[in-house]
Amino acid sequence: xxxxxxxxxxxxxxxxxxxxxxxxxxxxxxxxxxxxxxxxxxxxxxxxxxxxxxxxxxxxxxxxxxxxxxxxxxxxxxxxxxxxxxxxxxxxxxxxxxxxxxxxxxxxxxxxxxxxxxxxxxxxxxxxxxxxxxxxxxxxxxxxxxxxx
Numbered sequence: 001x002x003x004x005x006x007x008x009x010x011x012x013x014x015x016x017x018x019x020x021x022x023x024x025x026x027x028x029x030x031x032x033x034x035x036x037x038x039x040x041x042x043x044x045x046x047x048x049x050x051x052x053x054x055x056x057x058x059x060x061x062x063x064x065x066x067x068x069x070x071x072x073x074x075x076x077x078x079x080x081x082x083x084x085x086x087x088x089x090x091x092x093x094x095x096x097x098x099x100x101x102x103x104x105x106x107x108x109x110x111x112x113x114x115x116x117x118x119x120x121x122x123x124x125x126x127x128x129x130x131x132x133x134x135x136x137x138x139x140x141x142x143x144x145x146x147x148x149x
Contacts, residue, residue, distance in 0.1 A: 011084045012046040014055045015123065016092040017075055017131075018066075023110055026117060027064070027103035034083070035120040041089060042103065052090055063102040066094040076130030078122040087122045089130060 018025040018041075027042045029035050044059040046052065057068040072091035079086055100106050109117065114127045 009084055010079075010086040012055075013043060013080075013085045013087045014046055014052050014059065015041040015043040015087050015089045015126070016056050016060055016068075016094075017041055017089050018092045018094055020108065023108035024114070025064075025098065025106060025108055026114070026119075026123075027098075027100065027106040029120065030102065030104055037104075037118070038120045038123075039107075039117040040120045040123045041126070042106070043087075045085075046088075052088060056090065056092055060092070060094060064098040064106065065101060066096045066098055068092060068094045076126045078125045078130075080120075080122045085122075087126075089126050 016025070025042065026039045028039050029037065031037055042060060042063055043056055044063070046055040047058075050058075052074075053068070053071050056071060060066040060068050070093045072093070074088055074090050076089040077086065078089070098106050107117075111127075111131060114131075119127060
């Protein structure tokens with residue numbers, strides 16, 4: 001997967017859709033940030049010149065101490081209302097036990113449990129419109145960490 005496609009003036013953001021045992025990882029945003037106290041699929045801004053894989057690898061290492069092994073498909077794209085952020089939800093394959101470094105807490109939840117969580121607007125839209133229930137297949141070698149296409 002290459003660099004995200006965004007319109008002029010948009011800021012690309014990657015959101016990791018990480019599944020384990022039929023559950024999805026969500027994290028609560030810190031109180032002082034945009035959408036503070038709301039839950040999200042973890043991730044962050046894609047820096048200039050970064051691919052989605054590079055960005056999600058950096059963000060999950062910084063925020064949750066997870067080691068990203070690869071990414072799968074782009075599942076959904078949503079604009080964050082009232083901001084220049086264009087959020088790209090991608091399936092992610094990672095190792096390790098998450099620790100809440102940047103978030104106030106995290107949870108592994110089933111898709112059926114997600115509506116009970118106060119989600120950030122773009123994340124709520126993804127859950128309503130873009131979340132597929134079957135678990136994604138493992139990454140291909142061309143999209144795995146440390147492999148070139």
